[in-house]
Amino acid sequence: MFGNSTRAQTSTATRRLMKEYRDLTADPLQDTITAGPVSEDNMLEWEALIQGPEGTPYLVFPSDYPLNPFTMTFDPPLLHPNIYPNGVVCISILHPPGDDPLHYESASERWSPVQGVRSVLLSVLSMLAEPNIESGADVECCKLFRDNKPEFERRVREQVNNLLGI
């Protein structure tokens, strides 16, 4: 098999991430989104760039990736029903494997090792377009989104403009 010699020198997590990075480079997700490692010597920390007003998500990988999911954080935090006020993305595909005790979401929506950066970024894109207020992370924001959408949109715009210094 190709690459057995190098496989021994890198951790499983790093190797798998290299694969994913190479595949993302060879076959970009969409025009609107790119992702890659932040620094050259560490595969376990990525930044993604989503074109549009969404800020920069950072991806942080555990050392037992892909057995456990990575964390995705918007920096600066983004006003969105499914993003915690501290910027951490709350999306079922990023929740650790196994059933959650409340049976809130079925296991099929959760993380498994066959998922990857690509599939998560796609889910996040659709989450950004269509917030899921039934399992909100930012309760205040959920309420606002449900009850007063124009105000919600105004506040998002305001935040984005501040962010970009416009």
Added chain:
Amino acid sequence: MDMSSHPLLAVIDESPPFPDKYPQLKRLDRSVVCQVCKEPFTAPVSISCGHSFCSQCIRSSLDVSKKCPSCNENCSEGSIRRNRALEEITDAWDESRPTLIELTRPAPTSTSLRKRPAPEPNSKASSSSGPYKRVKTNGSGSGSQSRSVSPSKPMSKDGSNGHARDHEEDEEEEEDEDEIQELTENDEAPCPLCQATMPISSIPLHIEKGCPPPKSTKKVNGAAGKGNQKSDWKKVFSGQGLGSGKGKEVEMKRITKPNYALATPAELRATLADYSLPTAGDKPTLTSRLQEWIILFNANLDTSHPSSLSALRAKLAESESSRKRDKEKGKDEMINQLGTKEGMEKYAKEKKGEFERLKKEIMERDKRRETEGSGTGKENAIEVD
């Protein structure tokens, strides 16, 4: 960051992909890849739902969650079965891949390779023919090393071999005046570009990589690796592989998992010692070491090309130290840290510079698009009131 030239990517020693115009080959290529590690199957196994993974991958995954990673169906380790057919398919595909890559390459390159003159006239003496797979070489330096598996016959006696043989000879003559030798993929031949000698099967990959020195190519070659493994394995069976001199044979039988919650550190150490593994560390370290060893050991029983026990031990040590390196980079802590408000603020502060840079980049890009006038509204994602 330049996406295509990341230095970490240079570490991946990879065979080139198939060109886009062969979607069916790409699909075939993907189908022998494990969905967990995204690499060609090593010791493939199937589980109750019918999905297949590398033995090591599914065993690790089931330690975390007792579900199929693909379909989430409940699954236990007991349902793991060796998938010999898939292993054969993966091996065969791995072997044919370089040849197919070569065949799918654009024509100009292959003709230029063919047209190279044979530098050594005497190599003709070693050429033979037969109904075997043909591999073209230009003969230089390979005469003595090439080994033909075909019942080799001098060209002069070919006439008695009937029509099929005649037909083949005609074909040969239609092509250029090259030497044609009957070689198997494991035979060595010089690279047509840099003349370095290496197994034929690895030449296409070697050229694709821009002719690196042959030493590394040899290492990559599957056949060579298997040879070593075989002899290593023999050593293990004859008892030489068990270096500790305890006189205790390691049984080649699946290890049953202990109950880690109940096991005392002393018991864990004793089990580790049975397999000549390091016994240093606290209980969590011992537990994860034994867990990983059991995965490696049991997965090693699911393949026709098993590694020696000493190779497995080395793998375990390497995996432990690389995981430690990863942990030292502080990412596991950071994930916990991100859960707290203070941690998040600290992180945001540290990353401010990078964010500013990205912000600048994206704004410049949008500006560029606007001035180019090619922006289709959709691309101009930043809305300004």
